[in-house]
Amino acid sequence: MNQQVRNTETRDIEQSSPSREVQRQPQAERYLRPPVDIYEDDRVLTLKADLPGVAKDQLSIGVEDRTLSIEAAPDLDMSEDMTAIYADMRSNRFRRSFTLSNELDSEKIDAQLKDGILTLTIPKREELQPRRIEVKTK
Amino acid sequence: MLSFVNNFDDDFIRQFDRLRREMDEAFGTLGPLAPGIRNTPGAGFPAINIAASADHVDAYVFAAGIDPKSIDVSLQQNLLTVSGERRKDLPKGARVSLNERFEGAFSRVINLPGNVDPDKVDANYRNGLLRIRVHRREEAKPKRITVQ
Numbered sequence: 001m002n003q004q005v006r007n008t009e010t011r012d013i014e015q016s017s018p019s020r021e022v023q024r025q026p027q028a029e030r031y032l033r034p035p036v037d038i039y040e041d042d043r044v045l046t047l048k049a050d051l052p053g054v055a056k057d058q059l060s061i062g063v064e065d066r067t068l069s070i071e072a073a074p075d076l077d078m079s080e081d082m083t084a085i086y087a088d089m090r091s092n093r094f095r096r097s098f099t100l101s102n103e104l105d106s107e108k109i110d111a112q113l114k115d116g117i118l119t120l121t122i123p124k125r126e127e128l129q130p131r132r133i134e135v136k137t138k
Numbered sequence: 139m140l141s142f143v144n145n146f147d148d149d150f151i152r153q154f155d156r157l158r159r160e161m162d163e164a165f166g167t168l169g170p171l172a173p174g175i176r177n178t179p180g181a182g183f184p185a186i187n188i189a190a191s192a193d194h195v196d197a198y199v200f201a202a203g204i205d206p207k208s209i210d211v212s213l214q215q216n217l218l219t220v221s222g223e224r225r226k227d228l229p230k231g232a233r234v235s236l237n238e239r240f241e242g243a244f245s246r247v248i249n250l251p252g253n254v255d256p257d258k259v260d261a262n263y264r265n266g267l268l269r270i271r272v273h274r275r276e277e278a279k280p281k282r283i284t285v286q
Contacts, residue, residue, distance in 0.1 A: 035238035039228060046232075050239055052184075052200035053267035074267065076198060081191045086248070088185035089200060116202030116266015 030091035034070070042130055045104060045122045051094055052116040059113060061120070063106045069097045070118065103128040183240035184220065184268075186248055192280050194273045195250050202266030209263070211270055213256040218270065221245040253278030 037048045051059065053074030062069050072094040100106055103124045110121040184201040199220050201209065209222040223243045228234065250272060258273035 035240065036236055037226065037228075037234070037239045038236040039232040039234045041229070041232055048226075048239060050200075050202040051266070052202040053198070053265055055265050074265070076187075076267075077269075078189055078196070079191070082189040082196065083191070084187065084189045085251070086186070086188040089187050089198075115204070116200075 031093050031095040032089060032091050033096055034072075034094045036096060040124075043124060045124065047098070047118075047120040047122065049094075049096065049118045049120075050116065051113070051118050053092075054094070054113070054116060054118075056113055059118065061109075061111055061118075063100065063109070066100045066106065067097055068100050068106070068109075068120075069095070070120075071095045072118075182246070183224075183244050184246065186220070186246060188248070188250065190251060192274070194271050195254055197248070197250070197270040197272070199246075199268040199270065200266070201263075201268050204263075204266075204268075206263035206268070209268060211259075211261055211268075213250075213254075213259055213272060215256065216250045216252050216254050217247060218250050218272075219245065219247045220268070220270075 034049045034051055036050075037046075039046055049070060051070075051072045051074070053076060054072040055075065058074060059070075059072040061071075074092055074094075076092060100122070104122045105125050106122070108123050112119045112121075184199050186200070187198040189196050189198070197218055197220075201220075201222070201224070204222055204224050209220065212219045221244065224241060226239060226241045251274075253275050254272040255275045256272070259270060261268060261270040263269075
């Protein structure tokens with residue numbers, strides 16, 4: 001199905017482009033950067049990414065050498081007889097990576113996907129959480 | 139969950155993407171050099187794609203995290219308007235290091251091909267993607283002509 005979407009887009013681009021040369025870039029390398037919010041408190045860091053159209057099985061999240069990667073390919077469910085005539089989204093692949101800092105525990109990342117929004121909750125290692133130091137008075 | 143292996147440098151991808159965007163802007167990949175006055179790609183939130191067949195026109199509205207009941211879709215002749223609001227509800231006291239996702243009210247209007255029937259529209263919302271299907275007018279559909 002994804003293949004079909006790409007094919008349809010390619011056909012349309014080639015029909016209408018004044019500069020064919022430019023369009024020969026392979027479709028597989030077209031990635032969109034999803035917009036992301038990142039915020040934290042003392043215990044966890046939260047990452048939210050807009051991945052509209054993405055179902056759970058079209059999403060992969062991984063950590064390798066402290067690099068967190070998010071990749072997704074939504075299924076637009078576009079039948080073969082359809083031709084793209086306008087597109088803000090020039091690809092059906094999302095991709096984004098971040099380097100995790102040391103205090104984040106990559107073993108305990110929690111991922112939730114709801115209505116096309118991915119929420120990653122990354123806990124901070126307990127021993128590295130800020131501690132309140134009590135000042136004793138005599 | 140943690141199975142995906144990363145081989146690409148994100149910055150490279152970004153540069154590639156920017157280059158492509160500049161090329162698109164310079165040459166126009168999905169239309170003529172002068173696009174329709176309401177149909178210049180890249181016009182903010184939500185992103186919209188449109189695809190058409192002989193039978194119908196589909197608008198894909200990429201609107202993650204919105205209550206479908208709060209989305210207002212209207213079609214006047216061939217002018218499609220999508221309005222709504224998205225709230226992010228950041229927790230109180232959160233320290234923000236990146237804030238890219240859209241927040242607030244939105245309203246986008248886009249031209250569909252001229253021969254659609256505003257009375258034959260259906261819309262569904264799934265996984266943050268709103269799909270609006272507008273059927274073409276009967277008289278506009280291609281007809282098979284039998285040669286006698």
